[in-house]
Amino acid sequence: MEPAVKRPGAEPALPPSRGEISAALIEYLRDAGPLPDGAALAGADPLGDDLQLALYLCYELHYRGFAGVGDDREWDPELLRLRAALEKPFLAVLRARATRHGHADEALDELLVEPLDGQGVSHFLQDKGELWQLREYAALRSVYHLKEADPHAWVLPRLWGRAKAGMAAVEFDEYGAGRADRVHAKLFADLMTDLDLDPAYGRYLDASGAEALAIVNMMSLFGLHRALRGALVGHFAAVEITSSPGSRRLAKAMRRTGAGRAAEYFYAEHVEADAVHEQVVRREVVAGLLEEEPHLDGDIAFGADATGWLEDRLADRLLAAWRSGQSSLRTAV
Secondary structure (H helix, E strand, O other): OOOOOOOOOOOOOOOOOOOHHHHHHHHHHOOOOOOOOHHHHHOOOOOOHHHHHHHHHHHHOOOOOOOOOOHHHHHOHHHHHHHHHHHHHHHHHHHHHOOOOOOHHHHHHHHOOOOOOOOOHHHHHHHHOOHHHHHHHHHHHHHHHOOOOHHHHOOHHHOOHHHHHHHHHHHHHHOHHHOHHHOHHHHHHHHHHHOOOOOOOOOOOOOOOHHHHHHHHHHHHHHHOHHHHHHHHHHHHHHHHHHHHHHHHHHHHHHHOOOOHHHHHHHHHHHHHHHHHHHHHHHHHHHHHHHHOHHHHHHHHHHHHHHHHHHHHHHHHHHHHHHOOOOOOOOOO
8 A cells, every 4th residue: 555645735744853942842842841941042043953943843833833733832821932032032133133224215225226246046046057956945945935925914914004905915916816726835836846846845844954944934923923014014025026036037047957847937927926016015015004104114124134134144055055066955855
């Protein structure tokens, strides 16, 4: 009898730990031990693998959870206290490092200007990327793209008027405009299939380093806290503004390497769609939010800057590995 094929949407298994904090948390989720103590948290690197995995595990309880972990753990008071203790140093680092702009318009206007050096990940993959590097990129991005619109949806109840209507319009497109086969997460799963990757949700969590997890954790951090609604909008605007040109380059990379029709289509679809989304986000979501709550101007800039800073850290890791002919993943695909 052949083993059952795991459904792409099934709850993922708990991953291996990456240190004292994540190890204790995983044991707690298995009802096999206590949560980590204060001494372990005090010495943790806010951007390191151990803390970032632990934070990811805490956040994931609000999404699809994990196999064998009860749904009631989502609101476990002890887990919420741990999550808050993990969030504090992570947010502090972001606030200390993502200080490029003080106003939303400055931050978003700069994103409209393409860098002249063409040294980013999408440039590398377009010009010289090999199929194995595209597979690694897709595996890493799967922790983001297979839940892409979900963290952004948390902000909808915290907006109103033009900002809510514009955000809902863009999210409607992200969720396939009412068609399950057009949901962007599904399109990314199809891309993964073309690249001979497993499209199961959470499959490549263990392969993804702290730099990739930090981006997803930032989205959840901003989305789950009403106080950070401005930062979430800034993050969302940064994603939509930079998506179209990057997607054009990635579509060319998929075509050049013969990655497959679905692999090319995912990015080709985003070239036009996100060019439209960019206008809606700037004119309705950002402008609408600032019209209602002008004091969030700096928070929007912070969200955009934090996104750029974390994306640059991930790019540095990928490019350093690839240019030396090495894998950028923690574990082999």
